[in-house]
Amino acid sequence: MTALIGHQAILRDLRALAAGADPPHAILFAGPEGTGRGLLALEYAKLLNCERAAPTAGASLFGDALPPADPASLPCNACRPCRQIDEGAHPDVITVSPGEALCRPRPGETSHDRHPNSRDIRICQVRGIIDLVSRYPFEARTRMVILDPAERLGRDAAHTILKTLEEPPGHTTFALISAAPEAMLETIISRCRRIDVHTVARAEIEAGLRERGVAPDLAAEAAAASRGRPGRALAFAREPDLMATRHRLLARCETIAIATAGDRIKYAGELGERWQRDRGSVLNELDVWESFWEARLRAAAGVRGEGPAATVARMDVLGATAALRAVQRARDDLQAQVMTRAAIELMLLSFPRRTLRGPVQEDTAAHA
Numbered sequence: 382m383t384a385l386i387g388h389q390a391i392l393r394d395l396r397a398l399a400a401g402a403d404p405p406h407a408i409l410f411a412g413p414e415g416t417g418r419g420l421l422a423l424e425y426a427k428l429l430n431c432e433r434a435a436p437t438a439g440a441s442l443f444g445d446a447l448p449p450a451d452p453a454s455l456p457c458n459a460c461r462p463c464r465q466i467d468e469g470a471h472p473d474v475i476t477v478s479p480g481e482a483l484c485r486p487r488p489g490e491t492s493h494d495r496h497p498n499s500r501d502i503r504i505c506q507v508r509g510i511i512d513l514v515s516r517y518p519f520e521a522r523t524r525m526v527i528l529d530p531a532e533r534l535g536r537d538a539a540h541t542i543l544k545t546l547e548e549p550p551g552h553t554t555f556a557l558i559s560a561a562p563e564a565m566l567e568t569i570i571s572r573c574r575r576i577d578v579h580t581v582a583r584a585e586i587e588a589g590l591r592e593r594g595v596a597p598d599l600a601a602e603a604a605a606a607s608r609g610r611p612g613r614a615l616a617f618a619r620e621p622d623l624m625a626t627r628h629r630l631l632a633r634c635e636t637i638a639i640a641t642a643g644d645r646i647k648y649a650g651e652l653g654e655r656w657q658r659d660r661g662s663v664l665n666e667l668d669v670w671e672s673f674w675e676a677r678l679r680a681a682a683g684v685r686g687e688g689p690a691a692t693v694a695r696m697d698v699l700g701a702t703a704a705l706r707a708v709q710r711a712r713d714d715l716q717a718q719v720m721t722r723a724a725i726e727l728m729l730l731s732f733p734r735r736t737l738r739g740p741v742q743e744d745t746a747a748h749a
């Protein structure tokens with residue numbers, strides 16, 4: 382069973398594209414982290430390389446011709462290329478992220494500093510990509526080069542890769558993964574077939590976890606906490622410690638929500654500093670904030686009638702709505718690399734000051 386949970390409609394589209402006369406040579410999978418964008422790129426790589434999709438190719442290798450498969454059952458997930466891709470072991474499925482993958486200094490360049498922790502996909506890596514795609518794949522019918530996250534292509538790197546994206550050799554397909562396509566060059570986006578990857582319904586995630594052997598209670602809890610992101614749900618299910626961390630962070634939100642502006646700014650400084658070395662943990666914390674304000678919003682929206690309690694509840698609805706917008710804006714700004722520290726401060730100062738009325742429990746049935 383592949384790791385992909387949900388997205389059956391996208392998978393159907395990918396099947397049709399892969400089987401079509403002119404499969405796209407660059408696809409942009411746009412959507413939030415943890416939704417399954419990378420796994421969808423791998424599904425497409427499998428569709429392009431599955432032996433059951435082109436039985437003669439498999440037969441030539443092993444001499445045992447396979448009957449043609451029902452297209453709706455592809456990829457088969459059982460043939461050698463499918464298994465290699467699922468295991469992350471296919472030599473022609475290559476992921477390029479900020480770092481040193483495929484780094485190739487300019488010819489004649491005498492010193493090229495190492496950059497294992499760089500924040501961008503650099504032009505030297507693009508040089509490596511261009512060199513790679515000029516050669517035949519080792520064994521794939523179609524090589525797959527995955528750029529993740531694609532909005533981290535530096536400006537020069539992006540310009541340099543344009544032509545290759547537009548007309549890669551027939552044996553190479555690109556998958557660009559991005560949570561912030563608005564931070565990408567329009568010229569890059571226009572060369573890609575865009576597929577928007579949305580969050581997945583809670584019930585579907587829960588069912589997917591149970592199918593993968595996760596105990597029912599844990600599946601329900603992990604699915605609820607994942608807020609529509611199967612990748613995160615799987616991580617929660619595999620590492621219950623992450624759930625404990627999440628509970629701890631939610632309790633901390635409670636404290637920050639009633640803290641003074643000074644304390645909030647101090648916390649903003651902490652997040653801004655951490656962003657430099659651990660973006661994932663800060664984005665995760667923004668998620669927890671979103672859950673926190675969503676829970677507030679649901680609690681306040683449930684108060685009916687007139688009187689002081691209803692008045693307070695109406696204020697809470699407005700406050701929580703503004704807070705949710707502030708979280709979204711901060712996430713956009715961070716992903717577009719806009720004034721990190723200021724973006725976080727602005728978010729925290731946009732949060733309403735709450736009076737403490739006891740913690741709101743996360744409603745495990747609400748995110749559907």
Ligand SMILES: [Zn+2]
Nearest residue numbers: 431457460463
């Ligand atoms: Zn296969």
Ligand SMILES: [Zn+2]
Nearest residue numbers: 484485505506
């Ligand atoms: Zn380099």
